[in-house]
Amino acid sequence: xxxxxxxxxxxxxxxxxxxxxxxxxxxxxxxxxxxxxxxxxxxxxxxxxxxxxxxxxxxxxxxxxxxxxxxxxxxxxxxxxxxxxxxxxxxxxxxxxxxxxxxxxxxxxxxx
Amino acid sequence: xxxxxxxxxxxxxxxxxxxxxxxxxxxxxxxxxxxxxxxxxxxxxxxxxxxxxxxxxxxxxxxxxxxxxxxxxxxxxxxxxxxxxxxxxxxxxxxxxxxxxxxxxxxxxxxxxxxx
Numbered sequence: 001x002x003x004x005x006x007x008x009x010x011x012x013x014x015x016x017x018x019x020x021x022x023x024x025x026x027x028x029x030x031x032x033x034x035x036x037x038x039x040x041x042x043x044x045x046x047x048x049x050x051x052x053x054x055x056x057x058x059x060x061x062x063x064x065x066x067x068x069x070x071x072x073x074x075x076x077x078x079x080x081x082x083x084x085x086x087x088x089x090x091x092x093x094x095x096x097x098x099x100x101x102x103x104x105x106x107x108x109x110x111x112x
Numbered sequence: 113x114x115x116x117x118x119x120x121x122x123x124x125x126x127x128x129x130x131x132x133x134x135x136x137x138x139x140x141x142x143x144x145x146x147x148x149x150x151x152x153x154x155x156x157x158x159x160x161x162x163x164x165x166x167x168x169x170x171x172x173x174x175x176x177x178x179x180x181x182x183x184x185x186x187x188x189x190x191x192x193x194x195x196x197x198x199x200x201x202x203x204x205x206x207x208x209x210x211x212x213x214x215x216x217x218x219x220x221x222x223x224x225x226x227x228x
Contacts, residue, residue: 004154006154034216034217036219041200041224042221042222043116043202043219043220043221043222044155044202044204044219045219046216046217046218046219049216089154089155091154091155098145098160098162098167098168099145099157099160099168099170100145100147100155100157100204100217101157102147102154102155102156103154104152104153104154105153105154
């Protein structure tokens, strides 16, 4: 059974600092891994999707890496801003069951 | 291109009642997945519909059921509501080719259900 863990559960940083969010998963037989952002009481916004054959993806200030063999992914957010405050969720997709398996999320607060 | 929409946005029910939640998929998408997100937790997969057929199910009892219509919109029905069913229900649409593998899922804003 696939399990996804995100550490830390919460993170508070001053504006301008770089953010490092960690995600680990137990079953390395995945098709892809996605990072999502969720604002309070809202749905999910897809940030980055990394296919299993890829090592990283970048979009603006965001960079996500994937090490499938060790079951780890890291999301880096450079030069954090107060608008980056949200919960960040990682999820892995495995074809069997056609489902995304999510971690519990990391709640981020960027202080002005 | 329209995004994923869900209705209603909020709902209050009492134990034992039944509820129907609705989802309109993004234009061009033929697959809808439903997730339940309890407060402070990550979403849990309920089931997926592809071309009007159930195409995978998570660890949820049979009182959670669904439908997908020819226009690919979908409904989630929950019978005999329990207090623990209180959660944010999210639907996600994607475009699955036959045998497709892990396409991006686009999520709607969710329906927040409170069971009293």
